[in-house]
Amino acid sequence: MTSTEALDVLEAYLQRKGLKTTAQRRLITEVFFDPRFKKDHPSVDDLFRHVRAQDANVGYATVYRTMKLLVECGLASPRQLGPTDKETRYEPESPGEHHDHLVCLDCGHIVEFENEAIEALQEDVARAYGFAIKEHRMVIYGHCTRTDCERRPSAGAHP
Amino acid sequence: MTSTEALDVLEAYLQRKGLKTTAQRRLITEVFFDPRFKKDHPSVDDLFRHVRAQDANVGYATVYRTMKLLVECGLASPRQLGPTDKETRYEPESPGEHHDHLVCLDCGHIVEFENEAIEALQEDVARAYGFAIKEHRMVIYGHCTRTDCERRPSAGAHP
DNA sequence: GTTGGTGCAAATTGTTTGCATATAA
DNA sequence: TTATATGCAAACAATTTGCACCAAC
Numbered sequence: 278m279t280s281t282e283a284l285d286v287l288e289a290y291l292q293r294k295g296l297k298t299t300a301q302r303r304l305i306t307e308v309f310f311d312p313r314f315k316k317d318h319p320s321v322d323d324l325f326r327h328v329r330a331q332d333a334n335v336g337y338a339t340v341y342r343t344m345k346l347l348v349e350c351g352l353a354s355p356r357q358l359g360p361t362d363k364e365t366r367y368e369p370e371s372p373g374e375h376h377d378h379l380v381c382l383d384c385g386h387i388v389e390f391e392n393e394a395i396e397a398l399q400e401d402v403a404r405a406y407g408f409a410i411k412e413h414r415m416v417i418y419g420h421c422t423r424t425d426c427e428r429r430p431s432a433g434a435h436p
Numbered sequence: 437m438t439s440t441e442a443l444d445v446l447e448a449y450l451q452r453k454g455l456k457t458t459a460q461r462r463l464i465t466e467v468f469f470d471p472r473f474k475k476d477h478p479s480v481d482d483l484f485r486h487v488r489a490q491d492a493n494v495g496y497a498t499v500y501r502t503m504k505l506l507v508e509c510g511l512a513s514p515r516q517l518g519p520t521d522k523e524t525r526y527e528p529e530s531p532g533e534h535h536d537h538l539v540c541l542d543c544g545h546i547v548e549f550e551n552e553a554i555e556a557l558q559e560d561v562a563r564a565y566g567f568a569i570k571e572h573r574m575v576i577y578g579h580c581t582r583t584d585c586e587r588r589p590s591a592g593a594h595p
Numbered sequence: 596g597t598t599g600g601t602g603c604a605a606a607t608t609g610t611t612t613g614c615a616t617a618t619a620a
Numbered sequence: 621t622t623a624t625a626t627g628c629a630a631a632c633a634a635t636t637t638g639c640a641c642c643a644a645c
Binding site for chain 3: 454455456458460461493494495496497498501522
């Protein structure tokens with residue numbers, strides 16, 4: 278989803294809730310959906326720094342509060358891909374899409390994928406235990422084979 | 437794995453590392469592997485309270501430090517099943533075993549399961565992207581059908 | 596006797612909140 | 621004009637760390 282579409286979704290949500298469209302909320306949303314940035318699962322701090330580059334007055338708290346709004350209206354999902362990561366990272370969401378993650382334990386590289394066969398099996402499992410699935414999370418940790426994969430012990434994850 | 441077996445694993449690990457076996461480390465490990473407790477994915481605070489019931493002098497920091505040791509020697513895994521939970525919870529591990537989780541969004545009930553077909557498909561996915569799998573995490577969120585399932589909005593997870 | 600452990604309290608870190616001011620509606 | 625947002629600093633909560641004393645080895 279483009280940043281323009283995301284803004285539309287956000288503004289509709291704000292209107293419906295009687296909240297206000299502000300320059301800060303627009304800017305943060307634009308940064309979050311910026312194609313140069315989108316794939317990075319940014320933390321609040323990442324977002325804060327990029328936002329400050331465009332408007333030096335935005336506060337940390339505003340970024341937190343805006344990300345909470347984006348989550349509420351379905352435009353973002355909080356993630357914790359590396360179980361040792363302490364900060365929450367955010368992923369842009371497009372309604373109807375879903376993907377899971379492959380995370381390289383060496384370089385931190387993240388690949389998103391989707392697999393219908395796995396999802397069908399998940400349905401079977403859930404049914405067997407009397408659960409109605411709302412959603413799921415799946416992360417596979419391993420070692421990637423990128424030529425530029427270098428050990429980054431601090432990269433996050435020992436899962 | 438029984439608490440006795442766990443203690444053996446821990447002591448072997450401590451010895452190999454030149455570390456010391458102490459009463460506190462033994463007690464915390466026993467509590468963590470106590471069958472009455474095992475299934476509960478306890479937080480450090482849960483453990484701390486049960487440990488204090490047996491020895492009123494143990495400090496919070498010691499529980500943290502000991503859980504870190506248990507993770508290092510493979511006896512425990514840190515989990516964050518409800519993405520809104522802030523505290524880390526721990527799950528007892530037995531080498532060679534693996535299970536994933538079903539979490540009820542209403543009552544917080546957790547079911548552990550294992551599914552080889554899903555794991556086989558994960559291998560396929562990883563191979564397709566050039567990843568060698570080390571391990572994985574899968575959590576399915578939904579609504580359970582237990583008769584005593586009651587909405588616990590604070591129960592944890594809106595994933 | 597050494598080396599490592601414990602308990603406490605203080606420090607750190609990520610996140611939230613209270614409040615006076617500013618701004619969208 | 622009136623309700624909501626903002627930015628700042630202070631508050632919080634989970635976890636970590638420094639240090640004086642203790643206890644395994």
